[in-house]
Amino acid sequence: MxxxxxxxxxxxxxxxxxxxxxxxxxxxxxxxxxxxxxxxxxxxxxxxxxxxxxxxxxxxxxSAEQPAEVTSSGVTVTDSTAEVVVDTGAIRCILPRSGPSIIREVIRSEEGMKVCCGGKLTGIREVRIQEPDGRTVREEQMVSEVEALQIEQQGPLRAVIRVNGRHVTASGRKWLPFTLRLYFYAGLEQIRIVHSFVYDGNPHQDFIRAVGLEFDVPMRGPSYNRHVRFAGEAGWFAESPKGLMMFRLNPPYDELYREQTAGRLIELTPDRDANFLKLMDDAATWNDYKLSQLTPDSYTMKKRTGEGCSWIKASSGSRARGLVYAGGEGGGLAAGLRYFWQKAPSALEVTDAAGSEANITVWLWSRDAEPMDLRHYDTETHVASAYEGAEEMRSTPYGIANTNECTLWCLAGTPDSQELDRMADLLESPPLLVCKPEHYHASGSLGVWSLPDRSTPVKAHLEDTLAGLYSFYEDEVERRGWYGFWDYGDVMHSYDSVRHTWRYDIGGCAWQNTELAPNMWLWYMFLRTGRKDIFRFAEAMTRHTSEVDVYHIGEYAGLGSRHNVLHWGCGCKEARIAMAGLHRYYFYLTADERISDRMDAVRDADYATVGLDPMRAYYPKDQFPTHTRSGPDWSAFCSNWLVQWERYEDTAYRDKMLRGIACLKQMPDRLLTGPVFGYDPKTGELQHMGDENWGHHLMICMGGAQIWMEMAELLNDPEWCDMAAEYGAFYTLPPERKAELTDGRIQGVDWNIPMLATSMMAYAAARRDDRQLAGEAWELLLRGGDHWFIAGPPEPLEVPAREYMKRMAGVPGISTNTVSQWSINVIVCLELIGRWLDNGQE
Structure with a gap:
């Protein structure tokens, strides 16, 4: 347009x-x-x-018409040196520019009632000090300190306010930098909050005991007209600090008790209800409540009368929905944490419900859980035995981040169960307008991928297999419990058929960390199907991999950690793990500002390789500032630059792509050369260092093929298109033919795993109208004959009794590497060479 x-x-x-x-x-x-x-x-x-x-x-x-006018209830933002005021027409929210509070107060516009104040971040830092006679543990409270506030968008329907700051401990230490975005919408009484923090501590000393968001809620009226609500897995915990249920409950008070439990206003008068009020004065006042989801499968609901008294168990269950409400006469506040049980240990807490102000705390990490332990799993690396990437011990959480989503509802009264259910549903699955797959496909705006096609038996088989692979992983998340604050959204690398588990404790065989681009696989699956469940899976993976698997600050900023037992555990810190191309799908489908930050943060990731050469273990320091492989390093840089160019029309990043391409054009064998080059991030120039100096399959299996094909469509450079096609046609040639075409410079060494090249082969076949090459690509995908080939939908086998801790089914030999790349290549090949699939049928 x-x-x-x-x-x-x-x-x-x-x-x-x-x-x-x-x-x-x-x-x-x-x-x-x-x-x-x-x-x-x-x-x-x-x-x-x-x-x-x-x-x-x-x-x-x-439309030729002017856009529809927003009514007077549109969002307005008023800025001053001390604060920003956002008015949605339903609520008025005051955000201070400094101090501990993120939200000073929220007032409902219609009634003029304050329903929230003192909104801030909170937490506990646990300090462990080893002493000769034992270990000393000290806890320090911490609270937010606002350092900067920025109006990112100011209506008329949507306003976005960004708050940056740090947590400050009781001893004055400033750490754990945070970014908080608050979203306001015209006429709505709710506030969406996206909370991100970066870990910048010493994992051997700085243990996060708890971290969360807290809000003060004015409580009006007698205790029996105040209410707390907690969402269970199906229904609601519904009580008042002073319940009407006592040892004797006679009519009409039994009916009033039902009314109270439903959240309705109860009227008691000294004249009519003197005896009952006397009994109520004697009854216990329940001041504090909490629901702790310490594991993905178990929560406990407790309450107590006050500080210094024991907590008593009120209920328990499996998976709470992450919503709490506290309020009295004139309204209250509901707060919800998305992915509450999936990212356990989490908790919701209401304290001082019988006082003048209650406090609601949304614990991202519950203080009832063990503190976060971000230390490495061993004191040495295991490169040979466990497929770890480097001998160097570079396992550090310094610079990793975590993002969570919270929603507040500023309410005029206690909501009924139906309204609470609606809020819980909205919290967990917020509505999103999406297009039909056909529209995304026709736009050509996210690279090369195909729509589902069941027009022939072979194509139907491929579609069944693609669907079956996705369903297997969706089920496996539940079967294997791939949940938790630092883990949710990722999947594991390879399967152990003897222990009937994934190799969670075997170095590079544990968490996937974007290895072989599972993000692209999931987003392709969503784009071609429009399925909500696939979107949510891909969303969770995007949120995780853009935060936990990459570094936001420190010496590795812009890079990510290769797959490992811990997400940050591998000594290989590489650009391809954090590249923008993995996350742009989610950004363009949602306009999520946090993902925008993450894509901007890696635009100059190539400079980080000067401090940490990706080829340092194989090439000593020489005349080049650093070394880079045309893939996956330079291709990842191109992914970052492409996003900068298309988002901001910044031609400097386009020119950096073109400069690298110009260098490759001058190589003896263009894109076939290398793949290791000398590299200068200041100029973007690649310098020749020889031929076949590293394995070629890594050039194309980390998203490189998809990035190069998209560059071919956007850069209007016919020679680059020819170079990409040449690579696809060359990859599977016999060694003698490779040598013949390159005058002996390339002997066919380390052109491994031909299935990984099928997208590039398809690109070459389509560009050259080469049916034979297309047939070879399909042969690799349909009848590869090795573990890089998938014959059909996975069929999990029941694990024999007593061979695993619980009833379990597994797929021996399955690998996420294979699943991701096979699926991506099939989806691309169906688009480019699908006409040559069935027995040469066009």
């Missing part, structure tokens, strides 16, 4: 989603990326719907 085009949001009608003739709905739009010719490639849109409207289909269309 052109930059000047007007867009309108209309309700769609009919099965094909044709636009109705109704008036356009209010919508806020902004561009996210541009095509090389300057036209708009991706746009983002915000709209506010009533509950009844969310079941409808909508279309964003070009």
């Amino acid at each position: 052109k930059r000047e085009d007007q867009l309108a949001l209309r309700e769609a009608a009919g099965e094909e989603g044709t636009a109705s003739n109704g008036a356009p709905l209010p919508m806020q739009s902004w561009p996210l990326a541009y095509w090389p010719d300057g036209s708009v490639k991706w746009t983002a849109h915000a709209a506010v719907f009533t509950p009844g409207q969310t079941a409808q289909a909508y279309r964003v269309v070009r």
